[in-house]
Amino acid sequence: MQEKQLHSGKKNLFFNKDYISEFVYGGIDGAITTFAVVAGAEGADLGIQVVVILGMANLIADGFSMSVGNFFSTKTERDTFERHKQIEYWEVENLREKEIQEIREIYAAKGFKGELLEQVVEVITADKEVWVDTMMKEELEMVKSDKTPYKTAGMTFFSFVIVGSVPLLSYFFAGRGPAIDEELFPFSCILTAVALAIIGSLKSIVTEKNLFFGILETLFLGGIAAFLAYFVGDVLEKMFVNF
Amino acid sequence: MQEKQLHSGKKNLFFNKDYISEFVYGGIDGAITTFAVVAGAEGADLGIQVVVILGMANLIADGFSMSVGNFFSTKTERDTFERHKQIEYWEVENLREKEIQEIREIYAAKGFKGELLEQVVEVITADKEVWVDTMMKEELEMVKSDKTPYKTAGMTFFSFVIVGSVPLLSYFFAGRGPAIDEELFPFSCILTAVALAIIGSLKSIVTEKNLFFGILETLFLGGIAAFLAYFVGDVLEKMFVNF
Numbered sequence: 001m002q003e004k005q006l007h008s009g010k011k012n013l014f015f016n017k018d019y020i021s022e023f024v025y026g027g028i029d030g031a032i033t034t035f036a037v038v039a040g041a042e043g044a045d046l047g048i049q050v051v052v053i054l055g056m057a058n059l060i061a062d063g064f065s066m067s068v069g070n071f072f073s074t075k076t077e078r079d080t081f082e083r084h085k086q087i088e089y090w091e092v093e094n095l096r097e098k099e100i101q102e103i104r105e106i107y108a109a110k111g112f113k114g115e116l117l118e119q120v121v122e123v124i125t126a127d128k129e130v131w132v133d134t135m136m137k138e139e140l141e142m143v144k145s146d147k148t149p150y151k152t153a154g155m156t157f158f159s160f161v162i163v164g165s166v167p168l169l170s171y172f173f174a175g176r177g178p179a180i181d182e183e184l185f186p187f188s189c190i191l192t193a194v195a196l197a198i199i200g201s202l203k204s205i206v207t208e209k210n211l212f213f214g215i216l217e218t219l220f221l222g223g224i225a226a227f228l229a230y231f232v233g234d235v236l237e238k239m240f241v242n243f
Numbered sequence: 244m245q246e247k248q249l250h251s252g253k254k255n256l257f258f259n260k261d262y263i264s265e266f267v268y269g270g271i272d273g274a275i276t277t278f279a280v281v282a283g284a285e286g287a288d289l290g291i292q293v294v295v296i297l298g299m300a301n302l303i304a305d306g307f308s309m310s311v312g313n314f315f316s317t318k319t320e321r322d323t324f325e326r327h328k329q330i331e332y333w334e335v336e337n338l339r340e341k342e343i344q345e346i347r348e349i350y351a352a353k354g355f356k357g358e359l360l361e362q363v364v365e366v367i368t369a370d371k372e373v374w375v376d377t378m379m380k381e382e383l384e385m386v387k388s389d390k391t392p393y394k395t396a397g398m399t400f401f402s403f404v405i406v407g408s409v410p411l412l413s414y415f416f417a418g419r420g421p422a423i424d425e426e427l428f429p430f431s432c433i434l435t436a437v438a439l440a441i442i443g444s445l446k447s448i449v450t451e452k453n454l455f456f457g458i459l460e461t462l463f464l465g466g467i468a469a470f471l472a473y474f475v476g477d478v479l480e481k482m483f484v485n486f
Contacts, residue, residue, distance in 0.1 A: 025312060032308045033276070033301070040300030050289055053479045054297055057283030058276070061472035062305075065275045068464050069268060076450045083451065110373045111366050120363060123354050130353045143384040207319045208326065221311050229304035236296040 019147075019155050021206045026066065026156035027199045030164025032222045033062055035192045036229035038167050042185045043233030048174045055168045063160035071153035074145070081136075081144050088132045088140075099135070100125055106138045166195040189226075196222045262390075262398050264449045269309065269399035270442045273407025275465045276305055278435045279472035281410050285428045286476030291417045298411045306403035314396035317388070324379075324387050331375045331383075342378070343368055349381045409438040432469075439465045 037058045041051045092099050104121050112120055125131050136142050170187035173180060196218045204214025280301045284294045335342050347364050355363055368374050379385050413430035416423060439461045447457025 025316065029308065029312060033305050036300060036304035036308065037280070037297060040297050040304065043300070044293075044296045046289075046293055046296070049480075049483050050287075050293055050297075053287045053289070053476050053483070054280060054283050054293075056479055057279060057286070057472040057475040058301075060475050061279035061283065061468040062276050064471055065272065065279065065464065065468040068467075069272060072450075072460070073268065080451065110377075111370050112363075116359075116362055116366065119359055120355075123359065127354050134353075137380045137386070141386040143380070143386055207315075208323065217315070221308065224311075225304040225308040228307055229300040232300040232303050233296050236299055237292075240292050240296070 019151060020202060022070070022152045022155040023159040024199055024203045024206055026063075026070075026159035027163035028196070028203070028218060028221070029066060030059070030063060030160035030162075031166055031192055031195050031199065032225045034058055034164040035167040035188070035222060035226050038171075038185070038188055039226040040229035040233035043230035044237035046233075046237075048171060048181065048184065052168065052171050052174070055171070059161055059164050059168070063157050063164060066160055067153040067157035070156045071149045074147055074149040074152045077145055078149070081142055084140055084142060085132060085136060088135045089128070092128055092131055092135075099131070102139060103131065103134060106134065163195055163199060167192045192222065192226075193219060262394060263445060265313070265395045265398040266402040267442055267446045267449055269306075269313075269402035270406035271439070271446070271461060271464070272309060273302070273306060273403035273405075274409055274435055274438050274442065275468045277301055277407040278410040278431070278465060278469050281414075281428070281431055282469040283472035283476035286473035287480035289476075289480075291414060291424065291427065295411065295414050295417070298414070302404055302407050302411070306400050306407060309403055310396040310400035313399045314392045317390050317392040317395045320388055321392070324385055327383055327385060328375060328379060331378045332371070335371055335374055335378075342374070345382060346374065346377060349377065406438055406442060410435045435465065435469075436462060 034055050037055050038051050041047075041054065088099075100121060103124050104117065107117055107120050107124075123130075124134055167188050169191055170184045174184060175181070197215045200215035200218030201211055202214075203218060204211045207214065277298050280298050281294050284290075284297065343364060346367050347360065350360055350363050350367075366373075367377055410431050412434055413427045417427060418424070440458050443458035443461030444454055446461060447454045450457065
């Protein structure tokens, strides 16, 4: 095992990765859902105009919805932590004996006993900060997230819109001749695959896994989603035609 | 503060809520993104066929993509925890003195000193499980998630498809006469609003916040997303017409 893989400090290890993670998941979702709209519309032969209109509508509306959802979920996590911390402070103030007993049980489970256990309980419960911090980690198994809701939501939206616009790029060349128009969807497939491969390689940084595996996984996921959308579009179009 | 709000045990508090959370976020995303497709298509006057085809394509493809994304993200979280735990085991075996010093520093920060501090360090480092567990919580501030990837992904897909099909329900009555067709979008708006209100009230259970606030927040989010999609659809359609 190499030295650089070892734990040398919390901040270095987690700080930047947090927001890469938002970039990766926002980008994957943006590219896949926009490409699904494109593939669904192509499968149903709905025309270039529909692809561009609904692709753009998806980009803005879904990007907004995902970012705000992300904002609330990050915020809820932080709020939940703070609320439970307040409950612990209240319990430490008002149910002192019960909470002392909980600390005793926590440290007994770690192997402390007798006089040493009582001394440990005394030191932990002497400082309310340390006492509550111990209850949060050991009883509730909750730790505070470093992420701020505004940053996670902003990064998600940015990535969703930027990466998510890739499947639409080729359609901006629509109307330059019928020969080109027929190549728009194949070009969109290629561009989207390249974008997903790049973001898949970034993902392997977040998950600390094999680069090749990260790329394949992301491409596979995007491919299945697009296939499903194309297939649903195709089947439904035939149903409408035969209706 | 009422008794029932207090901390009485980890499992009761978190077990069921985990999957309600997946249901809530999957459902909100399903309803909002499908409704955005409907609103975008209506804004651009693309017709009922387009609404149904792309609404269904979005439901399947986006639902799939979101669930698989959820699967990998839950799995990554668990894998990351396990890998860092393995690193800690390795360090405890191979960098024994450094890790003992880290335990000493962690407990010194809690207020232990002198002979008592040394005794605490001795007990903690006597049991590798306890030692590594302490490093995970105190140095890395990581706790293991109770959620399993298959369950979170399954619940997300289920909720996405069920709640996400609500905006499309009224369109199944298309073709029963022109008077009815004009009412499809208003009906879809009402049904979607009801679904978002119900899921918003469930959300307030997850976030442990005010019921009214949870409902308003979800409705507001869905409303803005739909407005953006409708607006983008409308503007782009006019651009195409004038093109």
